[in-house]
Amino acid sequence: MRNFLLILVLSGIFFLFLPGTVLAKENIVKQDSDNDGKIDRITYFDRAGKISKLEKDSDGDGRFEIVTLFKDSEPFEQLKDSNGKPDVWEEYDDTEALIKRKRDLDFDGRPDTEEKT
Ligand SMILES: [Ca+2]
Ligand SMILES: [Ca+2]
Ligand SMILES: [Ca+2]
Numbered sequence: 250m251r252n253f254l255l256i257l258v259l260s261g262i263f264f265l266f267l268p269g270t271v272l273a274k275e276n277i278v279k280q281d282s283d284n285d286g287k288i289d290r291i292t293y294f295d296r297a298g299k300i301s302k303l304e305k306d307s308d309g310d311g312r313f314e315i316v317t318l319f320k321d322s323e324p325f326e327q328l329k330d331s332n333g334k335p336d337v338w339e340e341y342d343d344t345e346a347l348i349k350r351k352r353d354l355d356f357d358g359r360p361d362t363e364e365k366t
């Protein structure tokens with residue numbers, strides 16, 4: 250009887266965690282695109298299976314300095330970072346054309362210049 254209760258409690262805990270993780274977790278795909286053994290691309294997919302974010306380590310130092318954000322599978326913003334804070338922000342329109350670029354010139358994490366393209 251005690252074992253039965255234990256199994257009941259354990260399976261209850263198991264089922265408590267299972268649906269939560271399946272529903273809450275977005276899908277993350279890690280890739281080593283240049284086969285040097287280090288992950289350099291991380292792609293995030295939302296619950297509908299659409300790409301929502303792409304992180305790239307372009308120089309292979311293990312830090313992901315290019316982050317592209319997606320809306321309806323189209324990129325709308327790209328952040329580039331050389332020092333741990335974003336220093337270039339690029340915005341795209343529906344045709345994926347660059348419409349705006351902001352730069353942080355003094356590296357305080359806030360944009361200082363804005364260009365429309
Ligand atoms: Ca790599
Ligand atoms: Ca890097
Ligand atoms: Ca600044």
